[in-house]
Amino acid sequence: MTLLETSVRLLPAVGMFTWAWTMIAVPLAVAAFLLLAGKVADRWGHFVAVGAVVYSFSIAACLFAEMVGMAPDHRAVDAPLYTWFKVGVWEFPVGFQIDQLSILFALLITGVGSLIHVYSIGYMAHDERRRRFFAYLNLFVAAMLTLVLADNYLLLFVGWEGVGLASYLLIGFWQHKPSAAAAGNKAFIMNRVGDLGMIFAIGSFLAQVGTVRFDAVNSMIGAVDSGWATAIGLFLLLAACGKSAQFPLQGWLLDAMEGPTPVSALIHAATMVTAGVYLIVRSHAVYEHTPFASMAVVIIGTVTLLLGAWIGSSKDDIKKVLAGSTMSQIGYMILAAGIGGPALALAIFHLLTHGFFKANMFLGAGSVMHAMDDDVNMRHYGALRKELPITHATFLMGYMAIIGVPGWAGYFSKDLIIDAAVEFRWFIGALAIAGAGITAFYMTRLMFMTWWGKARWRPGVHPHESPKVMTWPLVILAFFSVVGGMLMFWWIQTWLQPLLGYHETMPFEPFTSLPGWATLAVVVLGVVLGWYTFGRPEVTIPIEAPKANAFVTMGRNDAYADAIMDVAVVQPYAALGRGIVGADAHLVDAGFMGMGTLLQGVSESLRKLQTGYVRTYALTMTAGVLLVGLVMILSRMG
């Protein structure tokens, strides 16, 4: 691959760009307002929240339009707001970098975010805490925009932990459910483990380069010795693993499905979980100096894309299938980000198309749950096609996009990544192709179990299509699931080129290359296998999950990640805590108090003192202090 030539020069913000910060401030202010407003805002608060996101979207759209009109080398703009704080030579600005990369994210976050806000009006209509739900959603949007628009690592970290907070609040939104509260905690804590990577990386930047600004870090990273570059690369990868649910920090994402489904769509599919990809792409200059860390990124991505697909294949919970799928698809992005060069743009490309089709399918799943009294078990579904025609049609578009039917969005973005992977190392490419086949299999399984085949509804369930406020966002997302790839594949690499600094772009040649044909063949195979196992007319799907082989059982249990974590970390830590509390009382404290017990007489007289009048102590103590003073004066005189 190619090396970075020069660092990107940022232009000072003028005009519209100086207003970029309001994209963050408006949803943040609305979030605070909704939380403080009280019950009066219950009836209209959610409209204000929608308004805030739509506002941010329109600013992002205007900025994007303006950038399109500018020369490719002049599209990166710096909009400083104020100096956050400085200590010694360190200076930490609150400033925003609006460039080819961050604007795409801003559009995705606010665009998909707006649709999901609208959808939530219907989805959360009967929840008495809807106002608070929208406050948290707005908080999330503000934090996520801070993450992607920040012009330095520390401010990015603010957004990074901010989305973690929003995620925590929303996963545990139904706090009365112990499982939801536990899932929220798990997400936050596992993310904090990843955040150690961010703290270490920022510490290293400060120690090695003396700044955390992206532009300065990029231009000076070459002067850092390669050991530190590798360390920083690994630190950033750790952070990415936490936020993007990559192996070995993937466990929280499946539990996160406890949150309301719009949350799963927005935070745990389309935007927040892709922040790790953003981080690695944003830090590409670091990885260009460290083949070792880059390789680690590639390996983590590859492992996770297979692990996620495996888990997705064995779950019966529709949301967990989609969650496994999200891990897997993000694995593709991480893989591309690790390969570097033009593949960086492909990571972003797949991130955007995935944002469309996965949000689409999650919201579709929400619509199904709405129809099925919040049941998530696909074994209780089947034949919903007729009852929910719009949701079915939109979901079908998402399905075709993710498995990569030629022409649909995922086809372009995933095939390009597979090409890049094959070019990088043939076996990585082979695994990526295998992943595409498994994806086709589990998605086909999901389609048959949910939409087609025979009805296995529980008694008393009467499926119905969702209201328009929910189906319209689905239709729009379905539209982009179809055309998203066609809209972007021909320009996204050129668009990001000046920023990411690669020399050549990857050509898109699906029907002339071997990997393209191989992928297509494997996908067909996966679909056929899915049909054969779950879709043939003579197949009946049992309502209770049948006993399965070890492979499936392991997948159902998230590859035993929780059990391993429990034995290796949770239990020992709890034991350590109990041990310390016990030791604190019986060893450390007793050690000191024991000295007193040795002098039984002293403690006896102390006990007597305690029963005496409190005024006596006051006198005694005052006398003591005075005595000290007196002794000192006397000693001087003598």
Place this chain on the structure above:
Amino acid sequence: MTFPWLTILGIIPLIGAAFMLFPVRLAARPVGLIVSFVTAAVGLAIGGMYLGGTTFLEQVPWIKTFGAWWSLRLDGMSLAMVLMTVILTPIVLVAERKLPERIGRWSSASFFGLVLLLESMSLFVFMADDVLLFYLFFEATLIPVYFLIGGFGGAARRAAAMKFLLFSLAGGLVMLASVIGLYAVSASAGKPSYLITDLAALHIDGTSGRWLMLGFLLAFIVKAPMFPVHTWLPEAAEQGTPGTSVLLVGVLDKIGTFGMIKFCLVLFPEASRWVAPFMIGLALISIIYGAAAAFASKNLLRLIAYTSISHFGMMVLGIYAFTSQSITGSIFYMLNHGFSIAALFLVVGFMIKRRGTAQIDAYGGVQKVAPLLAGSFLLAGLSGLALPGMSTFISEFLVLAGTWTRFPWVAAVAALGVVMSAVYILSMYRRTMTGPLSADVAKSFESDLSGSEKLVVLPLIAIILLLGFFPGRTVETMQPTADSVMKIVQLSDPVPQAGK
């Protein structure tokens, strides 16, 4: 001589405390509150003038034979501690103003009096620029705290107060030896003086410097409770009222870290460099030990006390990592921790008032009936786990990043505290506020935060957020203290490799 602002500031609460000696009954609360607000106003005015460029130094000879002075001075660090004290005191008084008229032998007037006395003594401690003066006020703070713990609070409060006193007196006695030793050193060098500036000019190195330094350090380690001399704190916090704990942990314990910078580092730079590895080790143990113990605690007040042990470990780490960033971070940490811990203790106080116990098991599902209380608890907790956006994040970041530039491995171990704090805070919140709600708990929490309780929580949260979003000026005010200390210990910040 200019107007003695600092002396006046310290005397106002003292006058208020004296007033409580009279049989005042009804007047005690309003007078106590007014005095604390007046003190806060004067303190803020002084802060404003300081930021405006006024220097504050009040020096008159006190005991000439010892070379002791009535000397008060403000620098960035002491200003921060003074402001924290004058802001927290009225908040505590508002929070505790509904104490029963009589508690055993005590009246609520005595509580107000003791708090004001403690405020006065603490202010003088933070402003004192003379070692003997500092020492006397340092010991004098024990009197009000002892009675605050022993007179108001849980069933075993007397034993807890006694334990606090024994630990503190032991530390204080060792320090006294050092104080006397300092006199000997300065007298033998010519004219005796207890002024810090004069003593620092003596460059007390070598063995005598080390012994004298250790005397101070031991007292400060007990005060800023560090492993293994921390065991008085969980008990004092469990037995004292939440208001007392705020003043104890938030204000008084800061004398420990404050003293390490102002006395250990400044008077004995060489000895401090010598003891640094040991202190860093102790700090790391405290961070991990306190956090693990907090996680396993079954009592809310003990839990919060243990988190403080962990946080004090962070502050001490920043001090002995010897970078201008980490020391600035520590000073800022001292300030932020005061507000954060106040919010935690006081909100827990509101919970205990309703439920009658601090046992975590007795709670669950509270957020469903008292969302404002739960929200305040969560915000206070998030400040405890140093979430970005909160002021505590900036100080913790500066300590960790500053330490990282000199000792990456040490910082890496300390950073485990970041994960562990998330564990103890969130599990505390989960166990008390979420999950199914029992009828019993629902009955206890019929009322959400009252007006005056909001008045207690709001300013704390506001300060924490304000300093989180706009910390620039505050950090700049504190940095000169760190810079001068760095100069005294003759160390400079590591230079970035790529910038060379």
